[in-house]
Amino acid sequence: MAKGPASTNNSGMSELKQRLLFLLGALIVFRIGSFVPVPGIDSTVLQQMLDQQSGNLLAMFNMFSGGALERASVFALGIMPYISASIIIQIMGFVDDRLKQLKKEGESGRQKLNQYTRYLTLALATVQAIGISMNLPAMLPGIVPNPNFAFYFGAVVSLVTGTMFLMWLGEQINERGIGNGISMLIFAGIVAGLPGAIGGTVEQARTGELHVLALMGIAALIIVVTFFVVWVERGQRRIVVNYAKRQQGRKVFAAQSSHLPLKVNMAGVIPAIFATAIIMFPGSIMQWIGQGNEDLGWLRDITVQLQPGNPLYIILYAIGIIFFCFFYTALTMNPRETADNLKKSGAFIPGIRPGEQTSKYIDKVMTRLTLAGALYVTFVCLMPEFLILFTQVPFYFGGTSLLIIVVVVMDFMAQVQSHLMSRNYDSVLKKANFKNYGAAGQIR
Template identity: 55%
Template sequence: MKQSASRSGIPLNPLAFIRKYDELWTRMLFLLGALIVYRLGSHIPVPGMNPVSLADFFQRNDNTFLGMFNMFSGGALERMSIMALGIMPYISASIVVQMMSAIIPSLEALKKEGESGRRTLNKYTRQGTLALAFVQAVGMSTGLIAGGLTLTTGLSFYIPAVTSLVAGSMFLMWLGEQITERGVGNGISMLILASIIASAPGMISQAFSQDMNLIVMMLFVVLGVAVTAGIVYIERAQRRVPVNYAQKQQQGRKVYAQQQSHLPLKINMAGVIPAIFASSLLLLPASLGQWVTVSENPTLSQEILQNISLVLQPGQPLYLLLFGVMIIFFCYFYTALMFNPKEVAENLKRSGAYIPGIRPGQQTKRYLDFVLNRLTFIGAMYMTIICLMPMIIQSVFNVPIPLGGASLLIMVVVLMDFIAQIQAHLMTHQYHNQTLVKSPNR
């Protein structure tokens, strides 16, 4: 009986069933522990802050860029914790390194060197993160002192504040890499998702606390469900390019039948990266301008930064224009980094495959490039509409919207990727167990 039970794949006891998914359980526990550490760290304040003045300042600037930056940091900025900078320096450094790797031949060659090249690019990204975090920490500390939000001034505040902020940002970068390697899902995306989820209840309660018509609330709920369903539909949509393989002759007179397959091309191949990149790039100059210009008697340079910060507030025409343009640009840019039609065409030609009606080689490359450009255009328009629609509705109708389009898009896409990775781990375990059952040596 025991032998038949083991060969049928049924665990002999509950402990064996739990042990069956031991690796996935370990990864889930690591992810949970990392997120708990992140949330605990977001409540550790920077030394020398005045909590009363800080709370009053953020209450007056709730609907500005500081409010959006605070949401992406999970409330760490409002509490001025050691993780107030969040992972934005790392994202900005990643943008710079990826853009440079597309135009600098030496960096482009590193991408083709495999694991060693990837480690070198990661080293450059970490160094860029350190530099950007230091610059942002100094600017933030200067703004805090100028706004009278600190208990001390001078080096007695600069040294502990800058050190704490830079250390917090570098720790988040390391934590995100550890989640990617030892947890489930992309580490940076999971940290952003945790920040948005932590800020969402307060934003929703604040929106519902205002005088809003019940019908308007119901319309927003229905609109949110419809937008979420649309995001799921588009993210799962694919353009399947048919691929045929040439006939192969076997020994004797038997010939294999022509094999048919397809090349799946997603409509939104860039995922949520363009929205994150565009948000981080727009947050950087506006947030620095907001911090530097809080003094009562600003200089000429501070007035210029103040004007830039005002015109780049969410909902302003210049902000909407730049945000949309950046999303479209990063959709094309990141798609070009992920999918190279020339390499795909060469791989198909070497494997004896071809697209029906298209000659192998250069014509296949041009055809894939044409299809990819059309799909990327549709994906860029979809992402731009999702991200800008709530801001336009809020500006035109003056109705508070608890979650922005970029936040909703990030939440849905990251959760879909998280569920897909869990399913992949489950399938791996199932395949491994079936192999063990069928093996005669087990």
């Protein structure tokens, strides 16, 4: 028996509810896990150290992990080893012939690349976990009451397992939830710290450490930057595309006009996350190792220069954002492939020859858009760095955090709307089929 439009609506809503509930459940599990401690560590000592070093790389690391680092949680490493592994595999895909071939093999090749990423994540997380656990007792006396083999083994296993679980959880959100799983986990970690950051800022204003006018200016700036991010993220360059008149059998299709939409920021929030990971991963390792060793003073000097607000950090961060904007756009948008698809469908850009000339034209437009998008992301991410230096605002109000929050929320809303539109579209088709059913006695 055929299902009616009402049942189609209900099934569509049921799927959306299931995805939303799964996402909510996954984020709850993430928050609960951030409170599960690594055995053998006194988290109060670690929290005191992080409180004294607010605004540095470890504080940023703690922010992305949702406070798991300061609580010495099994999720303390966060998702950064996975992001670092993804960057390495994607870059290697341009230089290694075997990986290049896998990228051309469709779904099977993608699954193989994902498997390589998981293996590399395991290796990076293991190296980072060993380095942290081995240097903790020397760096912070009293943080590990019994620094024996059982502690080292348990700490490494706990930290690596936590990272691998977060990687798996992110993949599950991709498949069964809504939004990008990794971005959602980072978003949840940032949002979890917002109440404390807002409370700390208000307390600074109450005690006189931060002038009330400065507080109002900061709030106004956050609102303005948020509107600016939304405005740019919705911006598109629409390339006019015409379809020539064609005949199929006895039917003649009239010429049509459409457009090829190209976003200003096609890479989204990925460049900011990747650039942060590139600086955080080696920087945090150097900070953990160098702080407890007198013979590694040069390592501590480099670490100091990599702290937020320093010229070296700002320069490397800006270069990283611009590089990954172009890099990620090249991964997701292929001008030659787009030009070939337009040619096969009988479409053309007015004034541009189909094929190679169309590919060059699209590439030229994409390059200009990507440059504008890269400068926009760099501006949003680095502008608050100077604000932090002069006003001592909590690090949660950094541009990277704001960009991630706004873009992830916009992406989430777009995907929810897409599910709703898909459900309505199916409903319209069903209604049309039911009309045919009444006339011809069957659903066509």
